Amino acid sequence: MTGGSPLGGAARFVGERVPRKEDRRLLTGAGSYVDDISVPGMTHCAFVRSPIAKGQIRSIDVAAARALPGVHAVYIGADLARYPANVTPVYVTPGANEPTVLPLASTDVRYVGDPVAMVIADTRYIAEDAAALVIVDYAVETPVITLDAAIGGAAVHPELSDNLVHHVASPDDPAVDVAFERAAHVVTGRITHQRQAHVPMETRGIVAVPPTGGEMLLYAASQGPHMVARYMDLAFALPDIRFRVISRDVGGAFGLKVQPWREEVAVVAATLLLGRPIKWIEDRLENLTSSCQARDQDCSIRMAFDADAKILALDVDYRNNVGAYGPNSNANSLAMMMMPGPYKVPLYRFKAEAYYSNTVGQAAYRGPWAIESLARETLLEKAARQIGIDPIELRRRNLITAEDQPFSMHSGFVIDRTTTRETMEQSARHLDVAAFRRDQAAARAEGRHLGLGFAVYVEPTTMAFGGVLASDVANVRIEPTGKITATVSTHSQGHGTETTMAQLVADTLGVAIDDVTIKEDDSSSGGFGPGAGGSRQAVSGGGATIRATRKLAEKVRAIAAHAFNASVDSVTIESGVVRVAGVQEMTSSVREIAEIAYYAPDRLPPDMEPGLEERSRYRPPPIVFSNAAHACVVEVDIETGKVAILRWIASEDCGPLINPAVVEGQIAGGVAQGIGGVLFEQISYDPDGNPVAVTFKDYLIPTAHDVPEIEFLHIETASHSEGGFKGVGEGGAIIAPPTLVNAIADALAPFGVDAMALPLSPPRLLRAMMEGGQPR
Amino acid sequence: MSEHAISVTINDRPIRATVEARLTLSDFLRTRANCTGVHVGCEHGVCGACTVTVDGRAVRSCLMLAVQADGCEVGTAEGLAKGERLHPVQQAMREEYGLQCGFCTPGVVMTLASLVDGEGTPDEAALKDALGGHLCRCTGYQGMLKVARRLGAGERP
Numbered sequence: 001m002t003g004g005s006p007l008g009g010a011a012r013f014v015g016e017r018v019p020r021k022e023d024r025r026l027l028t029g030a031g032s033y034v035d036d037i038s039v040p041g042m043t044h045c046a047f048v049r050s051p052i053a054k055g056q057i058r059s060i061d062v063a064a065a066r067a068l069p070g071v072h073a074v075y076i077g078a079d080l081a082r083y084p085a086n087v088t089p090v091y092v093t094p095g096a097n098e099p100t101v102l103p104l105a106s107t108d109v110r111y112v113g114d115p116v117a118m119v120i121a122d123t124r125y126i127a128e129d130a131a132a133l134v135i136v137d138y139a140v141e142t143p144v145i146t147l148d149a150a151i152g153g154a155a156v157h158p159e160l161s162d163n164l165v166h167h168v169a170s171p172d173d174p175a176v177d178v179a180f181e182r183a184a185h186v187v188t189g190r191i192t193h194q195r196q197a198h199v200p201m202e203t204r205g206i207v208a209v210p211p212t213g214g215e216m217l218l219y220a221a222s223q224g225p226h227m228v229a230r231y232m233d234l235a236f237a238l239p240d241i242r243f244r245v246i247s248r249d250v251g252g253a254f255g256l257k258v259q260p261w262r263e264e265v266a267v268v269a270a271t272l273l274l275g276r277p278i279k280w281i282e283d284r285l286e287n288l289t290s291s292c293q294a295r296d297q298d299c300s301i302r303m304a305f306d307a308d309a310k311i312l313a314l315d316v317d318y319r320n321n322v323g324a325y326g327p328n329s330n331a332n333s334l335a336m337m338m339m340p341g342p343y344k345v346p347l348y349r350f351k352a353e354a355y356y357s358n359t360v361g362q363a364a365y366r367g368p369w370a371i372e373s374l375a376r377e378t379l380l381e382k383a384a385r386q387i388g389i390d391p392i393e394l395r396r397r398n399l400i401t402a403e404d405q406p407f408s409m410h411s412g413f414v415i416d417r418t419t420t421r422e423t424m425e426q427s428a429r430h431l432d433v434a435a436f437r438r439d440q441a442a443a444r445a446e447g448r449h450l451g452l453g454f455a456v457y458v459e460p461t462t463m464a465f466g467g468v469l470a471s472d473v474a475n476v477r478i479e480p481t482g483k484i485t486a487t488v489s490t491h492s493q494g495h496g497t498e499t500t501m502a503q504l505v506a507d508t509l510g511v512a513i514d515d516v517t518i519k520e521d522d523s524s525s526g527g528f529g530p531g532a533g534g535s536r537q538a539v540s541g542g543g544a545t546i547r548a549t550r551k552l553a554e555k556v557r558a559i560a561a562h563a564f565n566a567s568v569d570s571v572t573i574e575s576g577v578v579r580v581a582g583v584q585e586m587t588s589s590v591r592e593i594a595e596i597a598y599y600a601p602d603r604l605p606p607d608m609e610p611g612l613e614e615r616s617r618y619r620p621p622p623i624v625f626s627n628a629a630h631a632c633v634v635e636v637d638i639e640t641g642k643v644a645i646l647r648w649i650a651s652e653d654c655g656p657l658i659n660p661a662v663v664e665g666q667i668a669g670g671v672a673q674g675i676g677g678v679l680f681e682q683i684s685y686d687p688d689g690n691p692v693a694v695t696f697k698d699y700l701i702p703t704a705h706d707v708p709e710i711e712f713l714h715i716e717t718a719s720h721s722e723g724g725f726k727g728v729g730e731g732g733a734i735i736a737p738p739t740l741v742n743a744i745a746d747a748l749a750p751f752g753v754d755a756m757a758l759p760l761s762p763p764r765l766l767r768a769m770m771e772g773g774q775p776r
Numbered sequence: 777m778s779e780h781a782i783s784v785t786i787n788d789r790p791i792r793a794t795v796e797a798r799l800t801l802s803d804f805l806r807t808r809a810n811c812t813g814v815h816v817g818c819e820h821g822v823c824g825a826c827t828v829t830v831d832g833r834a835v836r837s838c839l840m841l842a843v844q845a846d847g848c849e850v851g852t853a854e855g856l857a858k859g860e861r862l863h864p865v866q867q868a869m870r871e872e873y874g875l876q877c878g879f880c881t882p883g884v885v886m887t888l889a890s891l892v893d894g895e896g897t898p899d900e901a902a903l904k905d906a907l908g909g910h911l912c913r914c915t916g917y918q919g920m921l922k923v924a925r926r927l928g929a930g931e932r933p
Contacts, residue, residue: 019870026878027866027885029813029853036812125798201817201825201879201913251815251879252913284818494877494914661873665915669876672916696822696911704907704917704924732916 005507006656006723007546012575013503013513017661020499021518022249022492031249034205035281037219042207043072045267045280046127048117048134049290050109053143053358053689054156057108057116057136064133065119070126073274074134075266076117077106083269085235089327090227090259090468091364096166099157099356101325103266109138110156110324111358112689113290118266120278143358143689147298147321156324156356165322165354166331170410176349179313183304187383191375192757195296195321195683196676197693198365199701200493202251203282204291206264208271211241216271220264222247223257224491224531227468229523231260232268245523250493254673255364256291257493258533259327263290288699289691292328293683294365296321301339301375309389311398313347314340316375322354326361328368330354334460335369337411341376342420342458342627343398348410358689364533366673367459367734377455377738378756381745391742392428395456396421413460415625419653419715420456423629426713427454427651431631444750449636450646451747454629455738461727462624463534470619472536473527474544476505476552477613480598482576482591484511486549487519489529490541494669495729496662497537501545503658504723508549509556510573511590527617535727538658540620543722547616555612556593562605563588563596624719626726628652630671630739632708636747638769641762643679643744645706651713654728655721663728664712670732671710676702677733678740682759748772782846786811787855795842801835802826804842805852813853813882817911824910827883828852834890834906853882856889864932865889865923871933872926874919880912884920892927900928 005011025031062074080103087101105114117134121127144153150163180186207219216238222228225245232243250257267280282291297320304312316339322329331352340348384391399421400407406416433452440450463469476486486505490497502516519525529541556578557571564571566580573579578593580586594612596603601610633647650667657663680700684692693699718724737758744760745753751772757764778797783790786809793808800819805811805828814837817825821839828837829851856863862870865888875881887906891898898906903924907917926933 017873020873022878023870023875024862026875026881027853027862027869028857029811029882031813031878033812033815033879035806035816038807125796199913201823201877201911202815203817249878252877254913284820284823492877494875496876664918665873665876668916668918669914670916673913695820696818697820701911701913702916703909703911704904704920707916707918709918709921710916 006718007507011507014507014658015656018499018503018513018659020496021502022496022498026249033202033249033251034207034219034221037207039207039209039277042277042279043120043122044124044127045270045278046119046124046131047115047263048119048131048136050105050112050114050116052109052138052140053112053145054141055109055138057105058139059137060117061135062117065130068126068130068133070122071119071130072276073120074117074130075270075273077102077104079273080104080266080269083236083272085265085269087235087262087265090231093166093330096330097160097164098329099160099325101262103262103269111360112691113360115262115266118270120270120274145357145359145685145687145689147319147355150321150355150357156358163356165329165356167353168331168333168336169351170349173347173349176313176315176347179347180304183312184307185305185383185387186302187379187386188302189375189379189382190300190756191378193295193297193371193374194758195293196365196681197288197291197293197683197699198254198256199287199699200252200254200256203284203287204257204263205281206267207277207279208268209277210271210275214240214242216241216243218243218245220245220247221250221257223253223493223533224529225521225523226489226528227258227530228260230528235265236268246521247491248521253493253532254366258364261292261327262325284696285694288694290360292326292361292363293323294362297371299371299375301379303379303383305383305387309387309394309397311343311345314345316350318350318352320354321357323357323359323361326363328362328364332369335372337413338369338460339372339376340409341372342400342415342418342456344400359685366670367730370734370737373455373457373734374738378741381453381742385749391454392424392433395424399456413623415458417717417719418458418625418627419717420458420627420629422715423627423651423653424454424456426715427629427631427649430711430713431649436633449638449747451634451636451743451745452631453739453742453746454631455735455742456629457735458625458627459535459727459731459734460623461535461626462539462620463536464540464620465622468530469534469536471617472529472540472544473615473617474541474548475526475613475615476545476548478552478590478594480594482589482594484509484516485519486516486545487526488541488545489526489531490537491520491531493532495532495537497541500538500658500662501541504542504545505549508546509553511576515576535729538725539624539721539727540618542658542725543620544616544618546722547618548614551614551616552612555614556590558605559593559596560588563603618722620721624721624726626654626728626731628731628735630735632739632743634743634747636744636765641765643760645675645708648708648710649713650710652731653715653717655719655724655726656716657714658725666728667732668710670730671736672702672707673733674736675707675740677758678737679759780843782843784845785849787852797841797843799842800838801840801842801845802837805837811852811854815879815882817880822911823880824887825880825883827886829886829890832890832894834887851886853885856885863889865892865927867933868923868926869919872919872922874915874923876914880910884910888927897930898928900925903928
């Protein structure tokens with residue numbers, strides 16, 4: 001951005017790489033994660049889980065488990081029914097065919113890991129001992145595991161007629177068929193995206209304390225304490241009890257902790273039954289087998305081009321496997337809406353279907369709609385090869401430009417103030433494509449296979465259409481001591497909002513950042529907001545924070561003006577000092593003004609309320625588009641199939657940067673997860689539905705040796721939001737996969753490889769090379 | 777369950793306790809010694825979040841039993857800073873934004889500190905190799921790689 005601070009005045013902290021306020025406690029082991037919570041009388045929970053993917057429960061024998069010393073209770077579904085809970089998705093999908101979700105399976109089990117009983121004991125060790133003594137007799141049935149098996153297969157949920165969860169389709173426009181018939185070029189592709197797990201380093205967890213005085217206290221690993229409190233209030237609908245949720249430090253989430261699910265609800269019900277605090281901390285085995293998962297998609301895509309390589313039509317057929325029970329059981333309408341991306345696509349047709357299977361359910365995972373960028377951007381590179389045109393030039397001919405905006409997509413989303421073309425050109429210049437092509441040719445002459453991949457996208461952020469994402473709130477106060485406390489409905493699971501929101505407060509008010517404390521960990525203070533989710537905290541929480549702080553600054557100036565008998569316009573606040581312009585003796589501190597506001601109401605302007613506290617609830621623009629172009633260079637070892645990433649360039653536009661280090665951190669983390677998805681990560685099941693990636697030795701996430709140092713480039717185009725910010729939380733994970741897949745395809749172009757089943761593991765690449773034939 | 781009396785020095789403070797043979801060192805440190813900075817991320821020795829030093833060497837405390845630490849000096853992230861002054865590894869991590877959620881962080885810090893404070897002077901490659909034994913889901917390791925470069929070049933911020 002040019003022209004100073006997004007806040008309008010002089011910026012001291014916004015735009016700077018301010019060190020994070022949260023880091024000191026996290027570096028010294030002084031963080032407070034849910035497993036660090038200990039309350040008097042606390043007991044520990046372990047779940048008994050189904051070892052089969054499908055079957056009827058004939059009987060559950062808990063006698064031996066109950067008899068074990070140190071065991072307080074063993075509960076099955078019938079026990080928890082005393083506190084019935086409505087386990088539902090936070091984000092409702094209209095028209096979805098949804099089963100009743102119970103905390104514990106009662107009549108039958110529907111995936112390996114389905115919880116059937118829970119043991120409460122003095123220690124987790126004893127709880128696990130006892131869990132092993134629970135005997136469940138199952139009548140085993142044949143499960144449906146894969147997408148193909150689920151379609152038309154035995155119903156996962158007997159109460160529903162079939163496995164089709166949800167389907168969406170565009171109106172059938174015959175013009176699409178005509179376009180394909182008349183096209184100069186038709187390019188087709190198919191992507192099968194494996195199932196992935198979120199795997200935050202901290203698993204799920206909850207500590208529930210029995211209610212006292214009408215309040216039930218929960219400590220939870222969450223993406224926002226207000227969301228969890230609201231969820232439990234609605235789920236249990238207990239007339240005399242309201243939930244309070246504390247969520248201090250959270251060790252990553254990525255969508256998994258947006259809302260409580262079956263186990264957390266079961267722990268709350270068990271706490272109500274037992275009358276003692278219960279802690280449940282998911283272990284990694286549970287996390288990889290029973291926490292909700294993501295992706296598992298099959299996407300066929302084709303595009304028609306005219307003789308000038310301009311897109312005429314896009315046609316997409318998409319299916320996904322959503323498992324048994326998950327809060328994200330839908331046909332991914334957003335992916336369909338975003339599929340045309342930042343391109344001029346005259347005609348568009350899609351069909352999308354989601355199916356249940358006897359596997360663990362799905363939850364939103366960083367960029368839940370990301371398949372659109374993967375399918376589209378890989379197809380464009382394939383089109384460039386097929387048509388015989390440079391992939392950058394192909395995009396140049398089809399991207400929407402500054403002149404085209406605001407640009408209305410088929411979905412009705414309006415893309416505005418984005419710079420996809422500019423980021424693409426910037427990344428290409430930075431990389432020096434011509435020089436790379438020379439290096440690539442020289443390497444190939446030596447038998448080495450280098451490849452370059454590009455990808456371009458727009459990201460719909462903020463998502464404040466309505467529902468829980470509609471708004472955020474900030475309550476900002478100057479304490480009588482002159483220190484500032486802002487309670488914001490944002491929440492960090494690593495996002496650094498404790499720092500970025502403090503930067504906004506400090507600059508808007510004109511104080512030192514060290515004097516600002518951000519509170520976002522307790523549902524009993526501040527007001528409702530969804531926390532993290534939808535790449536929105538800078539936009540929505542940031543907007544609320546700026547507006548509330550601005551009101552506060554105006555009040556400080558009004559009090560000072562009254563005290564000094566000066567005009568409000570002449571009062572400035574800078575570095576905590578309140579001054580009347582041109583009058584040196586008329587100087588005060590924020591603290592002195594606060595003392596007047598709280599302790600000397602007679603010195604306030606007439607009719608002004610005492611105190612210094614302001615709030616603002618901000619409804620941001622319903623959708624704020626950010627954008628980026630990424631480029632990466634790989635070398636593929638054709639003997640081993642191993643991919644080495646040599647360079648990675650990220651050129652992005654998320655509007656004015658509050659803290660470049662935080663923005664880059666978000667992008668880098670997303671890129672790493674994207675790299676994991678392309679090269680390593682795979683949740684898979686054997687034909688009986690047994691999960692086969694159940695430890696970190698089987699489910700491989702990228703290490704420090706797998707992620708290159710990313711070269712960041714920024715373009716800062718302000719959006720219409722307060723402060724001009726745009727979301728940036730999910731983009732890296734969306735755009736990294738096509739970038740990397742394209743680079744690998746470029747490296748292996750001599751083999752004619754068109755391998756699009758992820759992950760592109762060494763054996764799979766070797767097989768694809770063999771099938772593709774000798775280098776041409 | 778057999779019980780064993782052990783004596784362990786944790787961050788320079790001696791602690792005596794009676795523990796079950798099966799109690800892991802990580803659970804002992806967290807629940808009996810109040811070192812909740814020891815984070816348990818996988819309980820199978822892969823993620824590295826629970827890394828502490830035992831007699832100066834980095835170990836995964838989830839793969840060691842508390843009884844095996846009898847008579848040993850154990851160091852955790854809680855004991856690394858000298859008052860207000862962060863350990864050079866912690867300071868470098870802070871300056872390079874080497875953390876986001878902070879869950880893997882204490883383990884990373886202990887591994888790097890054990891190398892920096894140990895015999896010899898580890899270079900960037902050695903430190904990066906050691907980072908390969910830690911899983912982080914947030915940062916893409918960007919800050920940690922910069923930390924390895926600075927510490928490997930002899931910087932001690």
